[in-house]
Structure formats: structure tokens, C-alpha cells
Amino acid sequence: xxxxxxxxxxxxxxxxxxxxxxxxxxxxxxxxxxxxxxxxxxxxxxxxxxxxxxxxxxxxxxxxxxxxxxxxxxxxxxxxxxxxxxxxxxxxxxxxxxxxxxxxxxxxxxxxxxxxxxxxxxxxxxxxxxxxxxxxxxxxxxxxxxxxxxxxxxxxxxxxxxxxxxxxxxxxxxxxxxxxxxxxxxxxxxxxxxxxxxx
Numbered sequence: 775x776x777x778x779x780x781x782x783x784x785x786x787x788x789x790x791x792x793x794x795x796x797x798x799x800x801x802x803x804x805x806x807x808x809x810x811x812x813x814x815x816x817x818x819x820x821x822x823x824x825x826x827x828x829x830x831x832x833x834x835x836x837x838x839x840x841x842x843x844x845x846x847x848x849x850x851x852x853x854x855x856x857x858x859x860x861x862x863x864x865x866x867x868x869x870x871x872x873x874x875x876x877x878x879x880x881x882x883x884x885x886x887x888x889x890x891x892x893x894x895x896x897x898x899x900x901x902x903x904x905x906x907x908x909x910x911x912x913x914x915x916x917x918x919x920x921x922x923x924x925x926x927x928x929x930x931x932x933x934x935x936x937x938x939x940x941x942x943x944x945x946x947x948x949x950x951x952x953x954x955x956x957x958x959x960x961x962x963x964x965x966x967x968x969x970x971x972x973x
Contacts, residue, residue, distance in 0.1 A: 799879070800885075803877065804889060807893060808877075809896040809899075809900065811870075811897065813870050813901075816866050816870065817863075817867060819859070820863035820867065828856065829927050832856045833852075835855065836851070836852060877890065
């Protein structure tokens with residue numbers, strides 16, 4: 775009797791772990807439509823652009839990219855990071871909300887209201903974190919409201935990731951020499967020999 779009970783428990787565990795549930799596709803589509811949809815991605819992309827262009831600073835980001843690739847990108851990139859991309863994200867976000875249609879499965883099955891509520895809860899679980907942290911940081915700061923917002927929006931540790939002796943003196947100035955990760959001034963010496971062959 776004990777062996778039969780043990781065998782049945784193993785079969786039940788095996789069925790629970792390795793057999794797909796009947797509603798698996800419905801649950802997957804619910805997650806896909808709400809939690810991984812364009813609305814969530816546009817929300818995150820908007821706040822990412824604001825953080826990079828307006829909090830960290832578009833000029834600092836521009837300098838960091840110059841440090842990484844060795845030259846300054848086209849100046850229209852600054853406009854793209856600070857104005858164009860955030861506006862496009864907000865426009866697409868609002869358009870997605872205006873054109874919202876409740877989720878259906880195979881254009882036949884309409885999800886019940888409670889499952890749509892679960893879907894929006896999934897979406898908001900990832901979306902609400904960004905503005906919630908900003909509001910919490912503003913509340914925890916000291917001083918008048920405007921000063922708190924400025925303090926929260928200021929980058930930590932100075933405005934630039936570039937060392938002071940490597941910062942360009944004017945607009946459009948490229949680095950006079952590449953940054954050496956060892957802290958030595960001057961050109962970085964190659965660590966290997968480049969051999970070119972012709973065929």
C-alpha cells in the first residue's frame with residue numbers, strides 16, 4: 775500500500791512539473807500582450823532618454839561616447855537623445871493607449887475583465903517603479919521642493935566621467951590623445967603586432 779501511494783505521488787509530481795497546463799497559451803499571451811508590450815518598453819525608453827540626456831547630461835554622454843569610439847558623433851545625436859526620441863516615445867505611448875483594444879485569443883476568445891486587470895497589473899508592476907523611485911527620492915531629500923528636484927536630478931560624483939585633464943576645452947574638440955586605462959599620459963602603445971596579408 776505504501777509503495778502504491780509513493781508511486782502515485784511521483785506520477786502526480788511528474789505530471790505537475792513536466793506536463794503543460796491547459797491554459798498555458800492563454801497565460802503566455804496575457805504576459806506577452808501586457809508585460810512585454812510596446813507600452814512598457816516605450817515607458818522605459820522615455821525615462822531612459824530623460825535620465826541620460828537631462829539628468830546625466832547630453833554633453834557628458836557625448837563626451838563618454840567620444841572616449842569610447844575615439845571621435846565625436848554627429849551633433850544631431852544630441853537633439854535625438856534629448857528631444858526627438860523622448861517626444862517620439864511619448865507620442866507612440868499615447869497613441870498606443872488611444873488605440874488600445876482588449877486582448878483576444880485567435881480573434882475569437884475574449885479575455886474576461888479580471889484577466890485584463892491582471893494584465894494591466896503586470897504592466898504597471900514594471901512601469902510604476904521608475905517614477906515611484908523618483909518621488910521617494912524627492913520626498914526623502916531636504917529643502918524646498920525645487921531644490922529637492924534639482925538635487926535628485928543632479929548626477930552623482932561630478933558631471934563628467936572623463937578625467938579633468940582629458941576634458942575638451944572648446945566645442946567640437948576631439949581628444950588630443952586616447953585615454954590610457956593605466957593612467958599614463960600619451961598614446962596607448964599597442965599590445966600586439968598587427969600583421970597584414972594580401973591575397
